[in-house]
Amino acid sequence: MLTDRYELTMVDAALRSGTAGRASVFEVFARSLPAGRRYGVVAGTGRLLELVSRFRFGDAELAWLAENAVVSSRTLDWLADYRFTGTIRGYHEGELYFPDSPILTVESGFAEGVLLETLVLSVLNYDSAVAGAASRMVSAARGRPLAEMGSRRTGERSAVAAARAAYIVGFGATSNLEAGRSWGVPTMGTAAHAFTMLHDSEEEAFRAQVEALGASTTLLVDTYDVARGVETAVRVAGPGLGAVRLDSGDLLTLVASVRRRLDELGNSGTRITVTNDLDEYAIAALAAAPVDSYGVGTSLVTGSGHPASGMVYKLVSREGPDGSMVPVAKRSASKATHGGRKHPVRLFGADGRAALEAVYVGGSDDASGAAAPAAGGRDLVVPLMVDGEAEQRMLGVAGVQAARRHHTQVLAELPDQAFRLAAGDPAVRTELRQL
């Protein structure tokens, strides 16, 4: 029931008009990247495939639909038997995308495919928004480790998805335990200000934490006075203190003074982690400071100013009355679309870097997914679900790991200007080409 009512009413009307079974191709794409961004990142695919596999209408749902007269009884029967038996192809999770990149293609009868619109878009729009922002943060951190800690700044289930998306683009860990359990993302976290204030002194709090978690823990030193907090931390934990965390204040100057004090006290091996309202710009601004790792919250889980990716789910081709496939497209003033199945290929320049997203259209429009012309580029389409069966290697923890590896590989294909934080045009131009 994570879907919009109009999907069910369309199924209802299509069953009645005899068009529900027409072979259809739906395509997911974004008309543009978030303003100023150089590239987008596809995320959520593995999570989506699991949700599609489980997408059903149970007795409670059917009873509610009947009670509320949402659809006819014929449609209720159809929904009771529903499971998606079509084929989904698209960009590998972790892949980059650009304006009009055909990220995902759903092939099935119309009714089967139209039911998935909201679920597909909810997952891809949110997860890709986080991944796109997170990938820039990873670049800005220049090799220093990043931890995701934004669970409290987004819906409680979106938090798990955000942790997963951030890990795919190179974050090292998350605070979110469910993301650890469901998706194998490494988890981290030690203590908050509340723990210090629970105790009768900062020293007692630090002692309790070190006894429970060992000297290699991270002590939060900015509850009362940072300078004194650092001294207390070193006195309690000794030279083996893992790290100190700073969650407030003017980090650029604070970090330098904390580093000096730690070194003076003989704790040159103790790291400094900062977690104060960071985004990609703040991370970049700290490049010259002796920060060892970053924790990022709000800006990460809200896509750093762009909380939705603007992806849409459009019918691009469907069976005509004679059984052949007909490309279709919205034609009125704005939001016009390109009909027909697309075959995307990433082409490379003389320097070996990605230069063009060539989207071929107009070739074979049957459901066989004809390979796009080679042209020396990289075919961007992989099978994700075939006849209702999800590709196992895309699922669960293994899928997350595969997406993470894929992202590293494809990021290396981008030209250098793709990694500038300043607003600019997409790093790779998209060109629609007729086959």
Added chain:
Amino acid sequence: MLTDRYELTMVDAALRSGTAGRASVFEVFARSLPAGRRYGVVAGTGRLLELVSRFRFGDAELAWLAENAVVSSRTLDWLADYRFTGTIRGYHEGELYFPDSPILTVESGFAEGVLLETLVLSVLNYDSAVAGAASRMVSAARGRPLAEMGSRRTGERSAVAAARAAYIVGFGATSNLEAGRSWGVPTMGTAAHAFTMLHDSEEEAFRAQVEALGASTTLLVDTYDVARGVETAVRVAGPGLGAVRLDSGDLLTLVASVRRRLDELGNSGTRITVTNDLDEYAIAALAAAPVDSYGVGTSLVTGSGHPASGMVYKLVSREGPDGSMVPVAKRSASKATHGGRKHPVRLFGADGRAALEAVYVGGSDDASGAAAPAAGGRDLVVPLMVDGEAEQRMLGVAGVQAARRHHTQVLAELPDQAFRLAAGDPAVRTELRQL
């Protein structure tokens, strides 16, 4: 497991240091409203109470925590028995809030309460972000009905929460079926462009829809040519056509011409609904156009530029070694907090409108929740969960209805300038007062 690792490690360390059971008061507040907003809206409370009631660690979760050595075996035993047995008080769902309003207070032993931090904030931060934006849209619509249709632009579970939050502040319906089933929000929706394109002509599509859903349905007329779409819609559905929907184009001029054409064709009773990338400003700009209802998506579910409310969860008071309660507060440079339990009262000016959020501090700090001084104001605190038992009237569909009524009532207390869309200061000033 919808929680952060540091909450469990704090419990672990507190159990070891003997402080886990210290009576504690945690407070939820926002240091500021989203920039330029005149008021905030508390949402998510009823949903949160249900999640807190069900917050447990099952066998699978405990096994994962043990495997990953997150906490000691003593802590695992404690978690296995966990259920929240404390008391939660706070602002009624649908209530308005201002900077530093003490929105929610959690009273329990430290370990019991600290475990809820992430869940409490995830729910309140997201739901309140949506409600705050949605309430402005309702004002901007000046009595015209609004429908929430942003499910595809946020995480699939956040979508349900967003539909619920929008309904609480006055939206009339949602596209999201699960929000209908779980929370009793009226659902709506008829067809997308895909349905028109599935058929061999617009006329066939309209005919199929009218046969299935009746002439009172809403026909989407902008797939090909709006003028022709309107004529076809009227020809197919007749004078009883319920509404036409416009999802693209320059709405201000388009709506006027569609209204004229409908009237010329004798369909003066056919309504016009618009759904094209609306936010509160676009809705206000359409005030003079003959629009009958609005559908809002992206900007609603992403808080119209402010996707997280910035609420925090802070320990403000806890039991000392002698058993008395001790106010506590973070004291370092930035993010300083005010210790001690708060007693908020809304005070009214000579014109009868809300003028001041008086937050009394320093009185009784035990767990009895002493009433704040009357002073002619409205006490803002209601019981939400007492000794682990949620207030039934706050839950489920009834809770949503109560929150919706409450929002209407309290909104009427605000001065007129609170409803200006332009950026400005909070409509009600917050003042911390010593008791």
